[in-house]
Amino acid sequence: MKFVDEVKISVKAGDGGRGCIAFLREKYRPYGGPSGGDGGRGGDVVFRADGGLGSLLDFRYQRHIEAKRGEHGRGKEQAGASGAPRIVHVPVGTCVIDLDHDTVTADLDRDGIEVVVAKGGRGGRGNARFATSTNQAPRRADPGEPGEARTLRLELKLLADVGLVGYPNAGKSTLIAAVSAARPRIADYPFTTLVPNLGVARVDDDAIVIADIPGLIEGAHEGAGLGIRFLKHLARTAVLVHLIDLADPADPWEAYTAVTHELSCFDEAMTRKPQIVVATKLDVTEARERFDETVRVFATHGISLTGVSGVTGDGVKTLLRHIAKTVHAARRTAAEEPSTDGAGAKH
Numbered sequence: 001m002k003f004v005d006e007v008k009i010s011v012k013a014g015d016g017g018r019g020c021i022a023f024l025r026e027k028y029r030p031y032g033g034p035s036g037g038d039g040g041r042g043g044d045v046v047f048r049a050d051g052g053l054g055s056l057l058d059f060r061y062q063r064h065i066e067a068k069r070g071e072h073g074r075g076k077e078q079a080g081a082s083g084a085p086r087i088v089h090v091p092v093g094t095c096v097i098d099l100d101h102d103t104v105t106a107d108l109d110r111d112g113i114e115v116v117v118a119k120g121g122r123g124g125r126g127n128a129r130f131a132t133s134t135n136q137a138p139r140r141a142d143p144g145e146p147g148e149a150r151t152l153r154l155e156l157k158l159l160a161d162v163g164l165v166g167y168p169n170a171g172k173s174t175l176i177a178a179v180s181a182a183r184p185r186i187a188d189y190p191f192t193t194l195v196p197n198l199g200v201a202r203v204d205d206d207a208i209v210i211a212d213i214p215g216l217i218e219g220a221h222e223g224a225g226l227g228i229r230f231l232k233h234l235a236r237t238a239v240l241v242h243l244i245d246l247a248d249p250a251d252p253w254e255a256y257t258a259v260t261h262e263l264s265c266f267d268e269a270m271t272r273k274p275q276i277v278v279a280t281k282l283d284v285t286e287a288r289e290r291f292d293e294t295v296r297v298f299a300t301h302g303i304s305l306t307g308v309s310g311v312t313g314d315g316v317k318t319l320l321r322h323i324a325k326t327v328h329a330a331r332r333t334a335a336e337e338p339s340t341d342g343a344g345a346k347h
């Protein structure tokens, strides 16, 4: 199972500026010398690892990246200005593969490190450089070198921030499709999802990575249904979102406790992760009718319930914000307490 975000892009560094051909002519200096300045260097394309980014999502809208060219040289031996480097922020953990040569160019595995992925061209020499004792008026200057152009694949191994759990058919895949670009299979029979899917949801400036795994049923820890081995993909998530299908006539509290039991059979730590419990399919009349009563039952156990419809999108935005806030809080707790597993307090 590979959880990889990848994107193909092209980069082009700036071309070097042209060298200038010029001669100094001053009123009282009949033999003014060659005075063409050098062209400026083209800007590099530089990748910088940024711990604040969580995905390669930005590159979906930015497939071609160019740095500025160097300015051309000018008369009076004025060199052209260099093109500014183009600094591109990429998430920590981004691996850069050169597709033309099939080589790994860089592994940006630490916050703040920088790698030049395309080098700017050198500026051409102006004619002032070509003056010799025998040729005092050279009419020659170099063109600038072209900047490097490369086709790259960026790969990022993703770690999910959020795991979706619940019975089969609870609407997990529908929810991930509603909040991200992931397009998992969705169908009205159990165990539609056979392998985990990953989706990246945008919340303001942040990217939240959500994992959708196969549904759990009672006895999953003994192999019932698809078993619980998929829970290993959620081991490092910060937050669990537990979906309960209110259109299903089965008792919601029993569904909740059955899934929670399977989580604890896999690993006690799973039940200590912050959890957001969500009632789904609220567009269905029967589900809506049961909502208030279900909220009350869960409240008696100290659990607050959020309602959504993955189909109409009702409540989904609010839920996503709630998820993002919980993820941020969990990340902060994990950063403050590096000695714990970062699981946080019981919901």
Ligand SMILES: Nc1nc2c(ncn2[C@@H]2O[C@H](COP(=O)(O)OP(=O)(O)OP(=O)(O)O)[C@@H](O)[C@H]2O)c(=O)[nH]1
Residues within 6 Å of the ligand: 166, 167, 168, 169, 170, 171, 172, 173, 174, 175, 185, 186, 187, 188, 189, 190, 191, 192, 193, 194, 213, 214, 215, 216, 280, 281, 282, 283, 284, 308, 309, 310, 311, 312
């Ligand atoms: N009316 C309605 N139907 C929904 C909603 N969410 C999901 N469904 C339907 O419920 C069925 C199951 O949805 P999925 O998203 O595949 O459920 P799942 O939890 O991923 O199921 P598994 O992959 O089998 O574990 C599909 O027929 C969906 O169209 C909802 O909010 N409202």
Ligand SMILES: [Mg+2]
Residues within 6 Å of the ligand: 172, 173, 174, 184, 185, 186, 192, 193, 212, 213, 214
């Ligand atoms: Mg599914």
